Amino acid sequence: MSAVDDILADLPVDDLAQQLGTDPASLQSAAAAALPALLGGLEANAQDPAGAASLAEALGQHDGPVDALNVDAADGAKIVQHIFGGNQDQVVSQLGALDGHPNDLVKKVIPLLAPLVLAYLAKQVGGKGGAVGGALGGGILGTVLGEVLKGAGQGSATSGGKSAGSIISDVLGGLLGGGRK
Template sequence: MSEIDEILAQIPLPSLAAQLGVDERTAEAAVRSALPALVGGLQSNAASPDGAASLAGAIEQHPATLFDGGLDLGGLDLDDGAKILGHIFGGGTDQVAQQVDADMGAQLGGVPEGAAGLGGGSGSLVSRLLPMLAPIVMAFLAKRLQGGGGPTSSAPSSGGGLQDMLGSILGGLGGR
């Protein structure tokens, strides 16, 4: 099982789909399309020593226990998610959401934009999903850093260690 699949397995898709107002297939496609963008943005941030140290500090602030007892989507801090996105993408979150929307449409078999809740802007499906996924990804990384077997367990603040862990997550996407 890839690490993306591990993250996805923790997310209650029926609840997520209901919150987003879409079917489960669309919710899963949205998550599978959005996760690489989030992880890739984190990997870019970890490329510099300052970025890696900042990311390591941020990861430590997110509870690895978020998944314990099942993930409660209602308990996610969406304001925190928006802050995380601001740190990852700067002012480019809307552009990332538009690209993820396009990727998701392709994953759903060329569904025209707008046909499944897609579309640009702050009200798009992906724009509503990203602040939910950001704290989930941070908690997943925290769990890995706290002994979950990730390559950074010995040096969590090193840029190479974080980049290796994030790269391994992205590397699992080859067969999607």
């Protein structure tokens, strides 16, 4: 099971869909498109030593369970800003183009998912025998991100020949380059 599948399995899709005023299928689809982009953005950031240190610190702050129905959207927005920087609108637009996801839904979903992604990664780092705060030691953070992203980059093809997973290489590669600090 991939990280995307793991995170999606824990999402209370019906409740979140109702909270956002959409149908569960649309929410599920938007989340499935957004998760690989978030994970890819984190990986791009971790390519730079300062970005990796920042990510390790963020994982330490999100080490513990997160209630998906009570996610701090302001915290999520800060995370998304750090991951995508000034490219957030471009990422949302690209994600919205996949399977015709409405941009406003994608823009609402991403900040709700970001704290869940960090909590998931913190759990994975801790599960690999690394202290979350010391995730840089021994390359544990890079190892975990590599394992997580193996499954995140794969997605079903859409009518335009793109997949949610292709956002990692196509969009984020061009927008983020070597990662943000």
